[in-house]
Amino acid sequence: MMATLALAGDCVFQLPNSWVDPSRFEGVLLRGGDALGTEVRRVVFRFPQKCALMIDVVLRLLSFCNQLVAKMKHLRLEFTHRDQAIVGYLSRVGFFDCLPREVEVLPFRPTVSGASLFHGANSGLVEIERFDCKVAADADLRERLSRAVERGCRGRSDSRSVADSVATIFSELINNVEDHSETRLDAFAALQTYPRGDRMTIAVSDSGLGVLNTLRPALETREPRLSRKSDSDLLVEMFRRGISRFDDSDHGCGLKVSARNAVRFGADLDVRLDRTRVLLKPANGAYRPNMAYTQDHLPLVQGTHLAFSLKLS
Amino acid sequence: MNGGKGWGRADGRAVLEQLLAHVEARPEKRVFRVSMEGIEQMDASFASEAIVGLIRRYRGEKGICLENLSLTSEVAMNIDLAAEKAKIPVVVWNGRSGEVLGWKPSSGNRQAFEFALERPQARAAEFAEKVDKMSIANASTKFKQLWEKGFLLRSESAADSGGVEFVYERIG
Numbered sequence: 001m002m003a004t005l006a007l008a009g010d011c012v013f014q015l016p017n018s019w020v021d022p023s024r025f026e027g028v029l030l031r032g033g034d035a036l037g038t039e040v041r042r043v044v045f046r047f048p049q050k051c052a053l054m055i056d057v058v059l060r061l062l063s064f065c066n067q068l069v070a071k072m073k074h075l076r077l078e079f080t081h082r083d084q085a086i087v088g089y090l091s092r093v094g095f096f097d098c099l100p101r102e103v104e105v106l107p108f109r110p111t112v113s114g115a116s117l118f119h120g121a122n123s124g125l126v127e128i129e130r131f132d133c134k135v136a137a138d139a140d141l142r143e144r145l146s147r148a149v150e151r152g153c154r155g156r157s158d159s160r161s162v163a164d165s166v167a168t169i170f171s172e173l174i175n176n177v178e179d180h181s182e183t184r185l186d187a188f189a190a191l192q193t194y195p196r197g198d199r200m201t202i203a204v205s206d207s208g209l210g211v212l213n214t215l216r217p218a219l220e221t222r223e224p225r226l227s228r229k230s231d232s233d234l235l236v237e238m239f240r241r242g243i244s245r246f247d248d249s250d251h252g253c254g255l256k257v258s259a260r261n262a263v264r265f266g267a268d269l270d271v272r273l274d275r276t277r278v279l280l281k282p283a284n285g286a287y288r289p290n291m292a293y294t295q296d297h298l299p300l301v302q303g304t305h306l307a308f309s310l311k312l313s
Numbered sequence: 314m315n316g317g318k319g320w321g322r323a324d325g326r327a328v329l330e331q332l333l334a335h336v337e338a339r340p341e342k343r344v345f346r347v348s349m350e351g352i353e354q355m356d357a358s359f360a361s362e363a364i365v366g367l368i369r370r371y372r373g374e375k376g377i378c379l380e381n382l383s384l385t386s387e388v389a390m391n392i393d394l395a396a397e398k399a400k401i402p403v404v405v406w407n408g409r410s411g412e413v414l415g416w417k418p419s420s421g422n423r424q425a426f427e428f429a430l431e432r433p434q435a436r437a438a439e440f441a442e443k444v445d446k447m448s449i450a451n452a453s454t455k456f457k458q459l460w461e462k463g464f465l466l467r468s469e470s471a472a473d474s475g476g477v478e479f480v481y482e483r484i485g
Contacts, residue, residue: 142318142320142354143318146354161387164354164386164387165387167354167356168354168356168357168387168391171320171321171356171358172356172357172358174321175320175321175322175356175358178321178322178323179322242394242398249398249399249400252398253357253358253361253394253395253398254356254357254358256357256394256398257356257357257390257391257394260390260394261387
């Protein structure tokens with residue numbers, strides 16, 4: 001199927017004909033333009049035949065789509081072939097179930113949801129779950145995650161320990177959205193194992209206020225020096241010390257726990273904020289500013305998008 | 314708790330209310346042991362509300378401790394982190410062995426705390442007698458600090474001298 005004609009003034013995002021991780025996804029956004037941060041009215045995503053998305057990219061794309069629709073932009077997703085693998089995968093993970101009905105999908109939106117048919121049947125996948133700050137996430141989600149992690153880590157002697165730790169990470173990230181997001185748009189969570197790459201990725205994505213946007217104002221009076229730090233430095237401190245916008249002893253331990261567990265298993269932490277992406281790699285038992293890879297001045301994607309990626313063996 | 318799992322603040326607050334009701338229904342009781350047997354998973358947010366919240370509510374007047382909790386478990390580590398952030402000590406018993414999660418005694422008070430942990434009751438004079446060059450006044454200060462921070466309970470009793478002395482009790 002040929003790509004439809006894009007009009008002048010459209011934002012066209014051309015996905016590559018290969019695997020797309022967060023870094024490549026940012027490249028796509030940079031080349032396509034600032035769809036959310038400008039007055040452009042029409043947005044198109046084009047998926048070539050062999051395009052494949054990592055699960056954290058799927059969630060970021062989903063949140064981005066929700067935000068574009070909320071801003072009354074016309075959004076179209078173009079798949080070159082009806083049977084291409086990416087369509088099947090997105091259906092399987094529940095992407096289309098969570099995609100607003102206003103989004104145009106070409107050649108057509110799958111009529112049968114792969115996620116509904118096979119929900120929970122794949123040991124290496126926890127399908128996209130949506131939740132928001134008003135409705136608590138499905139309690140079974142954590143249990144499904146825990147079982148999926150344990151199966152994915154079968155080869156490790158500490159699979160039970162990993163499962164418990166990952167379940168904690170997931171739960172705390174969800175808690176964080178419920179406590180801080182303050183948006184009517186859905187948040188999303190998912191897990192995917194990649195046996196060939198020997199990795200597991202846990203992703204949580206929301207369209208809320210943005211974790212640093214709420215933290216900085218609170219720090220201006222409490223710790224002004226901290227409030228002036230760069231995004232990557234502040235993120236490291238947030239995870240390291242468990243800093244919260246709430247100035248009490250009850251908040252802030254969730255992200256600290258997540259980081260503690262992730263570091264224990266050598267997991268990379270990828271964080272996408274409004275216009276910044278920070279990739280933290282553990283070093284000497286912690287996330288440190290000098291081991292952070294930062295991209296600034298990115299096209300606007302609202303909210304907080306977190307992904308932990310840890311080794312399976 | 315739902316199937317031995319505790320997730321999130323909302324569930325933690327709900328469990329806290331149940332625990333508070335249990336404690337309030339027993340005004341004469343000073344020490345409560347919360348068994349962690351069967352608790353498979355608990356995140357730090359739940360622990361912060363239910364466990365740390367309960368202990369903080371009664372700090373200084375009643376003692377809440379945990380039992381049957383492996384200190385190397387994920388649950389213990391999450392309780393430890395939540396309690397440390399809140400500066401709350403959580404005493405954990407496994408059989409006769411007692412440890413502290415969360416806020417730890419200072420290096421200067423650690424020996425006094427371990428002394429108290431080994432016996433149902435401890436007096437400053439007993440500790441001072443046991444430790445070389447430790448005055449009763451110094452020992453008394455250490456025990457008082459431990460009580461104020463929630464590591465120990467204390468009650469008054471008549472001293473041999475005719476005055477009043479404090480008796481410090483381990484929690485559990």
